[in-house]
Amino acid sequence: MDYILDLGAVTRNMDQLWQGLGVTLLLTLAANAIGIVAGFGLALLVLNRLAIIRIPAMLFVEFFRCTPALIQIVWFFYCVPMLFNVFLDPITMGILALGLNLTAFNAEAYRAAIQGVPREHLDAGIALGLSPAQRILNIVLPQALRNSVPVLLTNGIGIFQQSALVAIVGVADLMYQGKTLATETYRPIETFTVVALIYLAISFPVSQFVGWLERRRGYAVR
Template sequence: MNYQFDFNFLQGNFGLLWDGLKVTLQLALVSNIVGLVLGFGLCLLTLSRWFFLRWPAQMFIEFFRCTPVLLQIVWFFYCVPMLFNVFIDPITMGVLALGLNLTAFNAEAYRAGVQAVPHEHLDASVALGR
């Protein structure tokens, strides 16, 4: 295979690429913050002993973990404005779609971490008054 890489198409387009990189980093940073914060709250809801708190949280997690993120982005960008007559900035919709997806994945990671703590550690912390 004697393929020669040709990057001549990049000449003069570095400004557009830089703008795209900035938008990508903004989306990643803000949606990760949203996912981390809301994921912890959703984790606490899934660990609740009350069914009416636990069930909607589990349904949210199952929905957002079992559908592809690209499908969620398309639904948020195209279907939410059509169905609910709500028109929001595309960057905000992207942050919302990615943030809710990351919320579901982080909630499951937090839940697994909380449930991985042995009961002996919890008993020891109660005995120490913590």
């Protein structure tokens, strides 16, 4: 094999990758903000006793959980403008696609956490005269959020990695910039290795933190 590695071709153009990383982090943070907030609301709808409310919410969850994220992203970018005459900038479309995907997965995490809230706590809220909204905000939400944090963080890492899929529709994220740089320098091995290391450098500490949280919760239960 005559191929000679030249990391300098990448390190000399790191500004391009940092710009892409900035877009990736923006997509990730915005999608997580949507997923954390909307996911809880969606979980409440899934647990609603009224079928007219519960069934559409369940269908929403199953659609986003059972179809590839790539298909969802492509659908948002090409079908939404055609069907609804809605034209948004690529980053906003990417945030919406990733955010709705994450909302569905977070809703399942919240649902399990909500069902784990002791009935006695809700009964105590009723005895104190709290309204349903007050019971949700003061009793259900704090416990559900605390119990689902490890899963929410894991889902957040997943959406950070899946954000690379927006490169296929021309969003200038880290993956897109890496692909562009690899084409310009004819150095795909070095470029995609560096890109992979950047993803790893961000994902690995978060995954270790999730593991630490789970171990801590395990000790607390004991």
